Amino acid sequence: MAQWLHMSQLIPCLPDDTVNNLYPPPAFPIEVRHFLADWIESQRWDDFVLEKVEMESQARALLEQTISMLQTMAQQNSNVVDRMKLMAISRNMTRFQQQPLQFGVMVRDILRKERVLLSTPPPPMSNPQQYQQYPNRESSFLNLQDVDHLVLKVLQLQEVRKQKHQLQEDLNWERQNFEGLRCPTQPNGLDPSSSEIQKRKNQIQDMEFNVKVLFTKSFELLKECVDCLDQCQTRLISRLKTWRWEQHKATIGHPFDDNLNPLQTWCEQLVGVNGKLRQELMLIGEPVPELQERLGKLLQVLIQSSLVVEKQPPQVIKTQSKFSTTVRYLLGEKVAPGKPVMLKAQIINEIQARNLAVVPADNVGELINNSAILEHNTATKSTCATFRNMSIKKIKRADRKGSESVTEEKFALLFSAEITITGCDTPYRIQMISLPVVVIVHGSQDNNALATIIWDCAFSEPDRMPFVVPERVPWRMMYSTLNSKFTSEVQTQHGLDHYNQHFLAQKIFDKPDFAEDYSNMMVSWAQFNKEVLPGRPFTFWQWFEGVMELTKKHLKTYWSEGLIFGFIxxxxxxxxxxxxxxxxFLLRFSDSEIGGITIAYVSASENGGQKIQNIQPFSKRDLEIRSLGDRIRDISHITHLYPEFPKDEVFKKFYSEPQAPSIGGYIPVSLRTRVGMEAGSATSSPPPIADSPQSFSAHHFPQPFSPQESITPDNPCPTDMDFNPTTPVVYSEHISPGNNIDMELESILQTLEP
Structure with a gap:
């Protein structure tokens, strides 16, 4: 109802004639627009055209809904005057029952005129205070306003042409009569010097002048319409590129509205306007090659730009594996009936993607099930070709340079077809390429291939040459990408904080003692996923992706509720x-293993002081056997989640219910985690669960540490440090040889896994 809210503010500023013309009584009085505003704006009126007789049933349904809602409102209205008026309006609307398309077109034109009024500057007002009521323009109307301006201008052109045609016919009639009047040999002939002859002659001259004026006006309007069409289409092409760019960025978690219906409506309106202007060009009476050529080129660009990969193929594709993709043609309803349109797909390399003006002749890969028919869905009004079982049988790779691996080579799928649009004699070749894809032959390459895609989606520029990416990017861009990918992959609103960011920067740059701002430091592709981390057998991305996968599969709720400190x-x-x-204790991601979470906690040292212990990280496999919540309950050494939340109050909801006694008479067996000295005690049991948990918000942990203040020459933080002279701390990386389970059931279960 946003449009009506703005219009209701604008209407007091408009002349009465304008309002009456906009909402013509009794056909569609302003009361209908007011009472049904929300419902009216939720319908697709732009689809209605008088020539589309197949839409008559849809228009009739909307008309009947309108009448029914008005009658319902009348019955529910306590005001007698309003009730009678609404009933009268509903009765008047029954006049459209024989011609429902006229009703649909009328409402369509009303909405268009509203948008035009909302886009124009406010009229002069005698009272300056009225300007305060004038609505602010919203950018959401911009695209529709462009089309509406163009449509109204075309209607004006058609009206001028009709006036010129009518005047020309009147002129021809007057000329014929004049020839008979001035001929003395005719029975009714007049003397050529008579006043009547002179009067008729002057009248004809005036009509000839008016015809010329209308011809000039018609030509100028036609040129204006073509200019306006050009501008509107340029904005459409730009918006289509933006849609594809946003689709590209969605890979790393950026928000993306995949709804193509508004763009399809825009495309359909522009191709319709182009057809009307070509008709007007033929009817103008004189050839105008310049405008004819411009309209032809605009039509060609529009037809070729309306092919969109609506559902992208996987960006990492394994050979011999099935995958699907969907390509949509936004001008599907304009395709000439008859021969079906067959869309074909082929895989192309980076060099071929840079030269799409030439049809790729060299096949760099063999695709199976690489053709599909463009099919129109009347329910969704979309025309799509769906490749459901496509597969890459084999791939031919380019010569690699230096240390470049196969997982760094990018390809794309090229979709193409030959298509004929209704009203056009010439068929057009249309084509569109997918987002870059990396082709692998083994699952072990998946992680590195995904790194190539992440780097491409995050750091490529719009309108880049395929598939150029920078070699280095600032850390702030890298961190933004990691945060966006992490939150979208885990499907959480709880993102990485600045403590996590600082540690990630320390890790990728290998600067554990650096306390300054990393934002403008440059991260290279090699640091991201070519070079292994110091002292580790894996790259930064492999490690980060492992943490992300573990969190997504087993720790989503813990992370979302702020129970995991994370990267520290x-x-x-x-x-x-x-x-x-x-x-x-606190929960942190392991920095020595891929996909592990560990518990760091404070315990007593042998000399009566304190030390920090780090339990061996739990992996995906560990958490599949026993959940993190149950493992935390099992470990009696840990009692309070940092800074001071009793663990049983925080993690109670994650604890499993006690196992019910077996019906078959067997003694139930349970798994239990033991750490360090607990492993030798078979009688120890988990602490009791609190009966009345207090309110808890782990997102607001007090954070006494500031990355910029923590590690400086004046504030050293060695591996072994004293909290105070009487409480020495000894850091222990892994104090447990493993997570020992009663009766060694865990190892037995692992051997039984498929």
Missing amino acids: GKQHLHLILKDRPNGT
Whole structure:
């Protein structure tokens, strides 16, 4: 109802004649627009055209709904005057029952005129205070306003042409009569010097002048319409490119509205306007090659730009594996009936993608099931070709340079067809390429191939030459990408904080003692996924992706509720835990293993002081056997989640219910995690669960650590440090040889896994 809200503010500023023309009584009085505003704006009136007789049933349904809603409102209205008026309006609307398309077109034109009025400057007002009521323009109307201006201008052109035609016919009639009047040999002939002859002659001259004026006006309007069409189409092409760019960015988690219906309506309106202007050009009476050529080129560009890959193929494709993709043609309803349109797909390499003006002759890969028919869906009004079982049988790779791997080579799918549009004699070749894809032959290449895609989606420029990407990017861009990908992949609103960001920067740059701002430091592709991390057998991306996968599969709720501290370095760990009582713990992602989460906690040292212990990380496999919540319950050494939340109040909802006694008489067996000295005690049991948990908001942990203040020459943080002279701390990377389970059931279960 946004459009009517603006119009209701604008109407007091408009002349009465304008309002009456906009909402013509009794056909469609302003009361209908007011009472049914929300419903009216939710319907697709732009589809109605008088020539589309097949839409008559849809128009009739909308008309009947309108009448029914008005009658319902009348019955429910307590005001007698309003009730009678609404009933009268509903009766008047029954006049359209024989011609429902006229009703649909009328409402369509009313909405268009509203948008035009909303886009024009406010009229002069005698009272300056009225300007305060004038509505602010919203950019959401911009595209529709462009088309509406163009449509109204075309209607004006058609009206001028009709006036010229009528005047020309009147002129021809007057000339014929004049010839008979001035001929003395005719029975009714007049003397050529008579006043009547002179009067008729002057009248004919005036009509000839008016015809010329209308011809000139018609020509000028036609040129204006072509200019306006050109501008409107340029904006459409730009919006289509933006849609594709947003689709590209969606790979790394950016928001993306995939609804193509508004763009399809825009395309259909422009191709319709182009056809009307070509008709007007033929009817103008004189050839205008310049305008004819411009309209032809505009039509060609529009037809060729309306092919869109609506559902992209997977950007990492394994050979011999099935995948699907959907290509949509936005001018599907304009395709000439008869021969079906067959869309074909082929795989192209980077060099071929840079030269799409030439049809690729060399096949760099063999595709199976690479053709599909463009089919129109009357329910969704979309025309799509769906490739459901496509597969890459084999791929031919280019010569690699230096250390470049096969997972860094990018390809694309090229979709093409020959198509004929109704009203056009010449068929057109249309084509569109997919987003870049990486082709792999084994699942072990998936992670590195995904890194190539992430880098491409995150850091490529719009309108780049395929598939150029920068070699280095600022850390702020890299962190933004990691955060966006993490939150979208895990499907959480809880993103990475600045402590996580600082540790990730320390890790990728291998600068654990650097406390300054990393934002403008440049990260290279090699640092991201070519070079292994110092002392590790994996790259930064492989490690980060493993954490992301673990969180998505097993830790989503824990992370979303702020129970996991996440990415934190050992030095930072010492700083925030050094003053905490024994049993205080936090959950952090392992920085030594791919896809692991560990528990760091404060415990008593042998000399009576304190030390920080790190339990061996739990992997995806571990958490499949026993959940993180149950493992936390099992470990009696940990009692309070940092900074001071009792663990049983925080994690109670994650604990599994006690196992029910077996019906068959067997003694039930349970798994239980033991750590360190607990492993030798078979009698220890988990602490009791609190009966009345207090309110808890882990998102607001107090954070005493500031990355910029933590690690400086004046504030060193060595591996071994004293909290105070009497409480020495000894850091232990892994204090447990493993997560020992009663009766060694865990190892047995692992051997039984398929």
